[in-house]
Amino acid sequence: MSCVTLQDRAVAINPTRSCAPIGAMLANYGIHGAITINHGSQGCATYPRHQMARHFREPVEVATTSLTEKTTVYGGRGNLLTALKNIWERFHPTMIMVCSTCLSETIGDDIPGIIDEFKENNPDITIPIISVKTPSYIGTHTTGFDNFLTELANSMPERRKKKGETNGKINIIPGWVNPGDIRELKHIVREMGLHGLWLTDYSETLDGGYYEPRPHFARGGTTVEDLRSSSKSLATIALQRHIGGEAARVYERRHNVPAHILPMPIGLANTDAFVETLTEITDHTIPEALQVERARLLDALVDTHMFTTGLRVALYGDPDLIEGLTGLVAEMGMTPAYILTAAENRPWAERMVELTQELGVESEIIIKGDLHELHKRIKAKPVDLIIGHSKGKFISDAEKIPLVRVGFPVEDRFGYHRRSVVGYNGAISLVDEITNVVFERKATAVVSNTLLEIGVEGHTSIPFAYTNGNGKH
Amino acid sequence: MQFKCNETLPERGTHIALKVAGGGCQRGDGTSCGIVSNSATTPGDMTERGCTYAGCRGVVGGPVKDAIQLTHGPIGCAFFSWGYRPHLADTDFHMKYTFVSDMNETNIVFGGEKKLLQSIIEASREFPEAKAVFVYNTCSTALIGDDGRDVAKQAEAIIGKPVVFFECEGFKGVSQSMGHHVGNETIFRQLVGSAEPEGDFSRTINIVGDYNIKNDIRTFEYLFEAIGLKIITRFTGNVGVDELRIMHKAALNVIHCQRSATYIADMMHDKYGTPAINVTLWGIKHMSQALRDTAKFFGLEAEAEAVIERELAKIQPKIDYYRERLKGKTVFIYQGGPRTWHWIELLRELGMETMTAATTFGHEDDYEKIFDQLAEGAMMIDNPNVPEIEEILTKRRPDLFISGNKEKYLAYKLGVPFVNGHTYDTGPYAGFIGMVNFARDIDKALHAPIWGTLRNKARPAPAAHHSAHGFAHGFEEAD
Numbered sequence: 001m002s003c004v005t006l007q008d009r010a011v012a013i014n015p016t017r018s019c020a021p022i023g024a025m026l027a028n029y030g031i032h033g034a035i036t037i038n039h040g041s042q043g044c045a046t047y048p049r050h051q052m053a054r055h056f057r058e059p060v061e062v063a064t065t066s067l068t069e070k071t072t073v074y075g076g077r078g079n080l081l082t083a084l085k086n087i088w089e090r091f092h093p094t095m096i097m098v099c100s101t102c103l104s105e106t107i108g109d110d111i112p113g114i115i116d117e118f119k120e121n122n123p124d125i126t127i128p129i130i131s132v133k134t135p136s137y138i139g140t141h142t143t144g145f146d147n148f149l150t151e152l153a154n155s156m157p158e159r160r161k162k163k164g165e166t167n168g169k170i171n172i173i174p175g176w177v178n179p180g181d182i183r184e185l186k187h188i189v190r191e192m193g194l195h196g197l198w199l200t201d202y203s204e205t206l207d208g209g210y211y212e213p214r215p216h217f218a219r220g221g222t223t224v225e226d227l228r229s230s231s232k233s234l235a236t237i238a239l240q241r242h243i244g245g246e247a248a249r250v251y252e253r254r255h256n257v258p259a260h261i262l263p264m265p266i267g268l269a270n271t272d273a274f275v276e277t278l279t280e281i282t283d284h285t286i287p288e289a290l291q292v293e294r295a296r297l298l299d300a301l302v303d304t305h306m307f308t309t310g311l312r313v314a315l316y317g318d319p320d321l322i323e324g325l326t327g328l329v330a331e332m333g334m335t336p337a338y339i340l341t342a343a344e345n346r347p348w349a350e351r352m353v354e355l356t357q358e359l360g361v362e363s364e365i366i367i368k369g370d371l372h373e374l375h376k377r378i379k380a381k382p383v384d385l386i387i388g389h390s391k392g393k394f395i396s397d398a399e400k401i402p403l404v405r406v407g408f409p410v411e412d413r414f415g416y417h418r419r420s421v422v423g424y425n426g427a428i429s430l431v432d433e434i435t436n437v438v439f440e441r442k443a444t445a446v447v448s449n450t451l452l453e454i455g456v457e458g459h460t461s462i463p464f465a466y467t468n469g470n471g472k473h
Numbered sequence: 474m475q476f477k478c479n480e481t482l483p484e485r486g487t488h489i490a491l492k493v494a495g496g497g498c499q500r501g502d503g504t505s506c507g508i509v510s511n512s513a514t515t516p517g518d519m520t521e522r523g524c525t526y527a528g529c530r531g532v533v534g535g536p537v538k539d540a541i542q543l544t545h546g547p548i549g550c551a552f553f554s555w556g557y558r559p560h561l562a563d564t565d566f567h568m569k570y571t572f573v574s575d576m577n578e579t580n581i582v583f584g585g586e587k588k589l590l591q592s593i594i595e596a597s598r599e600f601p602e603a604k605a606v607f608v609y610n611t612c613s614t615a616l617i618g619d620d621g622r623d624v625a626k627q628a629e630a631i632i633g634k635p636v637v638f639f640e641c642e643g644f645k646g647v648s649q650s651m652g653h654h655v656g657n658e659t660i661f662r663q664l665v666g667s668a669e670p671e672g673d674f675s676r677t678i679n680i681v682g683d684y685n686i687k688n689d690i691r692t693f694e695y696l697f698e699a700i701g702l703k704i705i706t707r708f709t710g711n712v713g714v715d716e717l718r719i720m721h722k723a724a725l726n727v728i729h730c731q732r733s734a735t736y737i738a739d740m741m742h743d744k745y746g747t748p749a750i751n752v753t754l755w756g757i758k759h760m761s762q763a764l765r766d767t768a769k770f771f772g773l774e775a776e777a778e779a780v781i782e783r784e785l786a787k788i789q790p791k792i793d794y795y796r797e798r799l800k801g802k803t804v805f806i807y808q809g810g811p812r813t814w815h816w817i818e819l820l821r822e823l824g825m826e827t828m829t830a831a832t833t834f835g836h837e838d839d840y841e842k843i844f845d846q847l848a849e850g851a852m853m854i855d856n857p858n859v860p861e862i863e864e865i866l867t868k869r870r871p872d873l874f875i876s877g878n879k880e881k882y883l884a885y886k887l888g889v890p891f892v893n894g895h896t897y898d899t900g901p902y903a904g905f906i907g908m909v910n911f912a913r914d915i916d917k918a919l920h921a922p923i924w925g926t927l928r929n930k931a932r933p934a935p936a937a938h939h940s941a942h943g944f945a946h947g948f949e950e951a952d
Binding site: 013018021040050053057059063068071082084089090101103107136209213 | 519521546551555617888931
């Protein structure tokens with residue numbers, strides 16, 4: 001049976017997580033024409049911008065109130081009022097989101113109060129201005145994303161004018177995913193003949209094209225108009241429990257929109273759960289196209305199982321992502337030997353114990369963990385494969401264990417933000433990539449379309465002819 | 474000269490100046506000469522500036538290769554400052570690891586001193602080979618009044634190696650420049666002079682203010698050695714704690730970055746009487762001058778001339794080749810500080826002219842050096858923000874933009890060739906041989922076929938249509 005370990009160290013060494021503001025900034029990028037003002041030190045805006053630019057390879061623009069020593073004594077009200085004015089006058093955004101920081105929270109700035117004051121003094125500015133609490137010392141980067149969505153659900157939707165009024169759409173909250181994932185989810189919803197209202201949609205704003213001339217706002221994103229009508233949707237589906245689960249419940253409580261909170265749709269069973277939920281909400285049946293994709297995923301799992309079954313894998317990252325990945329990894333016959341997340345989230349850990357038991361695999365589930373801890377585990381008892389974001393490359397390099405890049409950030413490779421890991425198609429590409437990485441391990445050589453494990457061939461007088469790459473046997 | 478984006482921000486005019494015919498200066502607000510710099514950023518102007526922590530942890534302290542880099546604060550500061558700036562060394566502990574006391578809400582309420590002490594001890598236990606622990610303070614831990622200095626002292630007694638506490642909380646100062654100052658001052662106070670090796674240091678120098686971005690130091694260290702000099706301490710690219718401790722033994726400080734590292738040279742001058750010279754280690758003229766000035770101090774002029782002659786013979790044909798391909802092009806340089814004025818001459822040697830020059834955190838002396846070198850008609854701008862950069866790229870339309878990662882994708886979206894001057898697309902760019910790399914990268918950037926493809930084939934954005942799957946425009950196209 002799987003066990004849960006709480007990492008017991010004060011110092012974090014090579015954390016798998018960053019902090020809350022970047023989550024709110026990312027989510028706000030999914031609203032067409034919306035701009036973020038980060039209320040804090042300049043670094044709190046510049047660091048996340050830089051990080052997002054390295055992952056998405058897009059211009060990422062976030063404003064800061066540039067708090068300094070003086071404002072820590074007298075408060076940041078004046079700076080925030082000025083920033084709101086300047087952002088409005090220079091950009092005419094469709095919406096402004098103000099997120100806080102350690103600094104503004106610790107000095108106790110009343111951001112909603114300052115926003116109210118700004119609105120009172122500028123009655124002609126009618127765009128929504130929302131405030132999201134994102135101090136770095138609470139939770140992780142996912143907390144900022146989740147707080148943003150909860151705030152959105154609380155403050156943006158209009159009340160239904162009459163009972164039963166509907167926009168005919170389904171609110172879908174993808175969570176912390178890549179633009180490619182959102183496009184794959186849209187594909188599924190479209191094939192189902194349904195209309196999604198995406199909370200939020202950065203599939204184009206953070207993976208945009210080259211246009212001449214450059215549009216004033218990046219193309220794409222959910223419109224403020226759609227956010228207003230999100231209370232009239234048929235249902236809300238949150239595809240990550242920790243990002244958007246609470247927002248879905250807000251829609252249910254306040255607007256009577258039924259909430260469906262699902263595991264991240266990675267792998268067969270998790271994608272099935274999403275597709276079946278869509279059929280339950282509506283009376284639509286699963287279309288031929290999705291049936292074919294599903295069958296193709298099964299086919300891919302069959303084709304690859306001789307090369308993946310029995311392999312030990314280390315997974316790290318955000319709770320929902322690795323929960324989804326655990327499903328796929330088990331479907332591929334691999335054992336998620338270590339499952340590590342940064343949050344100290346016991347309910348999640350307990351659910352993971354149940355899930356791994358259901359899946360018939362045995363794992364060590366490490367909470368409040370960091371990559372140094374994972375490295376020590378891997379050194380003590382190695383794995384065949386590591387799955388996670390770019391920061392795991394130091395373990396991969398040191399132990400010569402391949403790293404399959406999934407999650408955020410992936411900054412040392414191109415195009416991962418365009419890929420999808422969700423849906424049947426996302427699972428197929430992950431199955432292919434994982435198998436190919438197994439083929440490229442130094443301990444293996446590919447002979448025609450089969451694999452030869454180097455070093456287990458036993459005593460022989462036959463000279464060894466195959467090596468992978470330049471490795472000498 | 475008047476930025477359309479600044480119609481509602483007239484104060485930005487004081488940060489912009491044009492070099493007019495006859496060499497005069499015309500400031501954006503028309504009032505006087507010289508531009509306002511190193512002043513508070515206008516809130517919400519979409520600045521590119523970072524914070525004091527970034528200047529200290531990211532720039533000055535971070536490159537020290539055998540120190541545990543420990544952030545006292547919440548997780549984000551440590552995550553974002555980890556491993557992205559390629560200040561390389563001959564070992565990579567400092568690139569691979571980041572440490573953080575990981576303040577949570579309870580720690581913020583009840584204080585983080587105990588957790589910091591525990592963190593230092595644990596980190597030191599995990600990596601006993603580290604030579605010191607560098608602790609960087611952040612906004613929240615400063616605000617709650619943690620006495621990090623005292624904790625550092627206690628920790629030092631327990632772990633038996635230096636624990637250096639940097640008071641570099643993000644809100645200090647107006648830009649990352651303050652962080653450089655804190656970094657210099659703290660390393661000087663706590664490390665420099667704490668070891669006294671025996672030996673002959675009469676022909677030794679320190680390279681002050683080079684961070685070994687993509688191994689820049691390898692392009693010029695051998696040149697100084699060829700003259701007969703030995704570099705004791707590189708402040709702080711490819712440097713170990715033990716080298717910082719004996720930094721005061723050098724006969725001369727050779728200062729490269731004259732914004733982020735003059736502070737330590739000044740302090741060494743005051744305390745130890747160490748003389749210093751300012752140099753630029755980029756481009757033919759400046760690099761040669763740097764070798765000559767350094768050699769002159771030691772009476773090694775003939776050796777310097779021989780080195781310069783030998784090296785130039787190696788690169789000159791390549792430089793000539795690139796000059797032929799690059800001449801006549803105009804450049805917009807936007808760097809953190811001195812690189813902007815370091816590179817005006819280098820680009821001229823490649824036949825290119827800098828028509829717009831900007832810095833993130835330059836001070837008055839940086840802008841004086843920029844203005845002196847600029848050609849008539851060129852513009853300089855302090856702490857430019859995103860709309861200003863976009864306006865420069867579209868209206869002044871430079872042939873090449875040299876800046877950093879954040880600005881790169883804006884340039885690309887506007888179809889402007891770009892070279893990454895902060896972390897280098899390839900590098901290194903310093904010294905004589907680095908200049909060839911720089912020229913090669915500029916040549917690649919300017920002559921890639923994609924720009925022609927964009928000019929001839931790019932299309933306007935398709936009109937957005939209201940669709941449940943795509944997105945709907947709800948706005949009038951501004952501008």
